[in-house]
């Protein structure tokens with residue numbers, strides 16, 4: 001910062017002070033949408049060049065774009081919306097970021113302070129509405145607080161367990177002069193997240209690793225949030241100890257999919273070997289995951305014979321769903337480093353013979369080949385959705401391009417997680433906790449802004465994509481060559497699957513009626529439309545899509561009846577998986593107690 | 599959650615917070631949003647200079663749920679400190695109640711006698727009513743109210759629990 005004393009210059013307006021604080025925080029891009037209450041900010045944006053504004057087409061998309069930006073870069077994503085409907089439209093995105101621990105700062109306009117509480121035009125109780133939707137929120141009531149609050153909001157958003165923070169900005173605060181203060185180096189008055197683990201707990205965890213005969217690493221999004229070094233340390237720990245590693249949906253990419261120790265995703269649609277290994281392990285090392293119900297299945301039957309270590313930066317996640325033996329509160333990267341150092345220093349590796357037997361068992365489970373599917377090869381055959389993802393993976397790999405995948409929500413999301421291999425962290429953006437249809441396209445937009453030369457693909461469903469389809473306009477305006485790869489099964493497939501398995505095949509309102517012609521839709525938004533209707537078209541369409549330097553919608557007609565397997569039905573245990581419609585139904589029957597679960 | 603089974607206990611939790619708008623709403627929203635019990639809740643500024651308030655929550659739950667409540671409270675950005683006074687050692691907890699009894703004749707006399715036995719103060723009186731002020735544990739106030747009920751108990755205003763550790767320990 002230039003050390004100019006505020007008194008030496010013309011007094012700056014609140015809006016100018018805001019931008020100056022954003023600049024000091026290293027902000028390069030804002031995703032936003034204007035309106036009356038934020039016009040002073042738009043005026044200030046107009047008069048500077050340091051910060052770029054990306055005009056979205058809906059405020060929800062602004063938040064998802066900021067999430068994509070944040071998750072692919074490790075930086076804080078920034079959103080700007082107007083008061084009232086601008087703020088309420090952003091709420092879904094905020095909750096999405098809260099559930100998935102994504103650092104976002106969202107600036108919302110507000111009516112002037114003297115009108116707050118009067119039901120003024122476009123007034124909404126934004127701090128009230130967003131209180132349970134954010135990690136923290138602020139209403140700026142005094143110009144003197146503005147700069148400090150902006151700095152504090154960035155600190156809160158990115159530190160500890162990251163999350164969304166709202167700053168509500170009354171219009172008079174934006175117009176009136178405000179003093180500037182630089183970001184303080186002092187600790188926050190009350191908020192001091194713990195990142196350094198307790199040494200004694202590390203020792204206990206290492207003792208468990210040393211004694212383990214059937215250990216497993218269960219790794220989640222906390223390792224992504226801890227930065228790429230944390231993933232690198234995980235890789236070393238795995239190499240050092242030979243412990244098999246499974247990932248949650250949010251953790252994909254922390255260990256390369258090609259690493260032989262990687263046993264796939266776990267949980268409801270995880271691999272047979274990952275879930276069986278979770279069930280049969282004797283020591284479980286949970287690093288940065290939260291024992292989500294999609295992962296544990298029936299809690300009373302969850303990994304009954306294991307002693308559990310749980311590493312989480314958020315103490316409230318510990319003993320929330322599953323009681324553990326060794327809780328460790330700290331940053332996943334710091335803890336992984338401490339574990340690795342201790343394992344090396346003490347040679348604390350699990351017993352070789354026991355590990356060999358454990359791996360033989362895992363390999364036997366792998367033999368079930370639980371992700372296999374049959375793709376008919378005769379010309380004119382219908383495309384299996386899994387095959388479409390596999391080919392997308394193989395052909396993007398062959399292209400050598402740095403590839404980022406986002407998804408919408410549904411079957412296609414699960415097939416993407418199962419069949420696309422991630423070799424590096426921060427390449428996989430999906431709405432895990434909230435499961436927000438409409439996330440993928442705007443998230444891809446945010447990723448592409450951060451990585452202009454990368455290949456960014458939204459693996460979509462035909463229903464989800466319509467939830468934020470207006471963002472095709474944003475892609476056109478900024479020439480963002482995002483690729484939308486629709487697995488078009490003409491159904492809300494995930495809904496249809498549950499109706500098939502749980503509701504007697506009564507497909508109530510889950511058919512995707514009256515779909516648009518996606519190729520024409522692409523063209524009307526100045527993008528390129530492509531279509532594959534049979535296996536004969538698939539590779540050609542994917543290759544053309546990868547080659548195309550513009551935005552693309554590739555409409556891939558896939559088998560409408562395909563279901564996601566394997567599957568742990570709600571309320572069942574890990575060892576009660578359904579492997580598929582034709583491979584034995586196993587012993588799992590969905591109980592009423594299971595049916596009430598979502 | 600699995601915490602629904604197992605023994606429940608009550609807990610008096612003191613929460614030291616920044617004295618800023620919305621912090622009480624955050625605490626209450628946490629309890630309602632996550633389905634925790636609130637038996638009583640009190641709040642007041644305690645330290646004007648440093649701008650801090652103290653919230654005292656009386657709650658109940660299994661050990662696991664109470665641990666969750668404390669961890670969730672600690673997550674709130676303007677929270678300085680969370681202390682489980684019940685678990686951390688001996689403490690005193692007091693509540694103040696204002697109790698209106700409308701009665702004449704024999705019940706009126708009985709109400710007076712009981713009030714005397716409980717060391718309740720009479721803070722207002724008319725020929726057909728009393729307002730008693732009673733300070734004590736929640737149990738003591740509950741017992742007093744049970745006795746007053748048949749005697750013309752008309753209205754109750756309770757402060758909720760204020761609590762503090764015994765001895766030299768502080769949470770500041």
Ligand SMILES: Cc1ncc(C[n+]2csc(CCOP(=O)(O)OP(=O)(O)O)c2C)c(N)n1
Nearest residue numbers: 410411412437461462463464491492493494
């Ligand atoms: C905003 C929102 N509304 C509803 C749902 C419930 N839901 C989950 S998956 C799904 C169907 C998605 O259909 P599609 O995008 O075609 O994906 P498919 O499952 O067919 O691959 C629905 C409606 C949701 N997750 N998000």
Ligand SMILES: [Mg+2]
Nearest residue numbers: 461462491493
């Ligand atoms: Mg579909």
